[in-house]
Amino acid sequence: MAEELGLLIDGATSYAIYMLDTEGRVTIWNLGAERIKGWTEAEIIGSNFSKFYTLEDVAIGKPVDDLARAAACGRIEEDSWRLRKDGSEFLASITLTALRGAGGELRGFGKVVRDITDQKAAEAGLVRREDHLRSILATVPDAMIVMNEHGTMSSFSTAAEQMFGYAKTNVLGQNVSLLMPPIERRDQAKFLRDYLTTGGSSIIGNVRMSTAQRASGDVFPIELAVGEASIAGERIFTWFVRDLTNRQKTERQVKELQSELIHVSRVSAMGTMASTLAHEINQPLTAIANYLETTRDMIGDTKDGLLSEIAEALGLAAAQSLRAGTIVRRLRAFVDGGETGFGIERLDMLVEEATSLGLLGAHEAGIKVTMTIAAGLDTVLVDRVQIQQVLVNLIRNAIQSMATVACKKLTIATAPDRDGWVRVTVADTGIGLDPDIRARLFDAFVTTKEDGMGLGLSICRTIVEAHGGRIWADADAGTGAGTAFHFCVPLAGDDDV
The missing domain is CATH 3.30.450.20 (PAS domain)
Known part of the structure; x- marks a missing residue:
């Protein structure tokens, strides 16, 4: 033994x-x-x-x-x-x-x-490799999720925690369908069964677009790649998930910028054309004004009532022709980047001239117009034609907004603003502002009109800010409906006289 x-x-x-x-x-x-x-x-x-x-x-x-x-x-x-x-x-x-x-x-x-x-x-080497793998999984930007053939999750990376909003301890042992929207969740089990039964590998290694759901309930677009492996006879699947939210947002912004670029190109072409037309149109306008004034002078003083009315109409037509010539010259200066015509202007006359043009057709449309010119605000330091352009634009917009409403009231008013400034208001009782575009109301190419280019209010803002002022809109004009647009221009000081 x-x-x-x-x-x-x-x-x-x-x-x-x-x-x-x-x-x-x-x-x-x-x-x-x-x-x-x-x-x-x-x-x-x-x-x-x-x-x-x-x-x-x-x-x-x-x-x-x-x-x-x-x-x-x-x-x-x-x-x-x-x-x-x-x-x-x-x-x-x-x-x-x-x-x-x-x-x-x-x-x-x-x-x-x-x-x-x-x-x-060997054990130390294995620990080092595991630590290295954990460090990679902790820093890789894509989420990595490991599950068995039944969809039960056994690994949930740091990026997955950040992407989905779940803590690792709350998801391990649960089915991966937890990360899917309800519409896709019920199909996940069937998908795994069909895949295991048929042995198909069309999705393994391929990237496909899908959607996922965060812990907060938000559904977001993802790019999904699936890997497969066999460990100790057990098949496991690994999901590599990339959040496409920022990419799709960037793509939308690029498309919007491309669209704006197309608009800018059109506007640039229009500017070149406008500069050329301004030069060509100014001479015939001057000739028209001369012919009208000559015709009026030929009528002279007469006791014939009809001829007197004709002479008066000819005088008004000549004045508007001269005004059109001034607008054309200002347009050319604006397009060419030339100097604007800042000067001391009477505020009441400036508003009256603008409204006479902007209110054409208002009476026939059944619009009641109220004008309130505040006392003591006599003169302003502005480019008369440009500020009148702002007023005409706001008035025409107000008239168009009241086309489909029963109560049609338009208010044009001036009032003191902060020290040294006067506020001009154009208020209507129209359909009001679309909440979706209110924040972008004065941006270029933003419009609610089917045939509009979205440049009118943007140009108005450019003009007002060039005067050192500001322009804004209120959704309620004080009548329970409509819109009130306000802009400020500087009063003429003693040093300006």
Whole structure:
């Protein structure tokens, strides 16, 4: 029996198995101990086991302490560094057992040692790789979700937490359908079953567009790629998810900018054409005014009532022709970037001239017009034609907004604003402002008219701001409906006179 036991001990070549007496001297030494530590049985029998310890451990009395602990506890287990015969060190898994007789007396110690240097190195390498993988998953911008063939999630990356708004601890173990909108959630289980049954791989490795749902309930567009792997006989799937919200927003903005660019190109072409037309039209307008005035002078003073009315009409027509010529010259200066005609103007006359042109057809449309010109605001420092252009634009817009309403009231008023400024108001009882465009009301190319270009209010803002003023709109004109537009222009000071 003893011989068979010796054969068994010597056959365990992966383990160093040896016996110590109560003082720590080696009494039995197997072939595994010889292979691992390097000493032969003849070399080591009778030697103290402290020679297997590093010099640092011997200096602190660890060999004696280990025997004392094993005697007290019966057995100790630990991983520690040990020496070979050639002086090299190795990491050992050690079990030291106290051997006692039938009466409990200490007979010696049995020791089993296994070299775990390579094992620990492999484990450390695995830990490093896992740490590296975790660091990648924590920083990669795309969400990564791992699930089994039933859709149960087993991994949820940091980017996935940020994208979907779920904490990892709240989703692991749940079905991936949690991340889908209701309309797609009910199809997920069927999709996985069909895929596993048919073995189809058309989606594996391919990128497709889909939608997902955040913890807040918001549905958003995603780009989805799916990977498949088999681990220990179990099929797992990995989702790589990219949030397309910002990309689609950027694409929409690009399309809007492209559309605006087309509008700008058209406006630029119109500006070139307007500059050319302004030069060509100005001369015939001047000629028309001269012909009209000459015809009026030819009638002269007459007692004939009809001829008097004709002469008066000819005078008004000549004045409007001259006014049209002035507008054309201002337009050309505006397009060419020339200087504008700032000057001191009487506010009441400026408003009256603008309304006479802007209110054409208002009476026939059944519109009641009220004008309120505040006292003490006599003169302003403006470009008369440009400010009249703003007024005419606002008045025509107001008339058009009241085309389909029963109550048609238009109010044109002036009032003091902040010190040194006067406020001009054009208010109507029309259909009011569309809430969708209220914030962009004065932006270029924003319009509610089917045939409009959306430049009128943008030009008005440019003109008013060029005067140092501001323009804005109120959704309620004080009558429960309609819109009130206001703009401010500077009063003429003593230094301007």
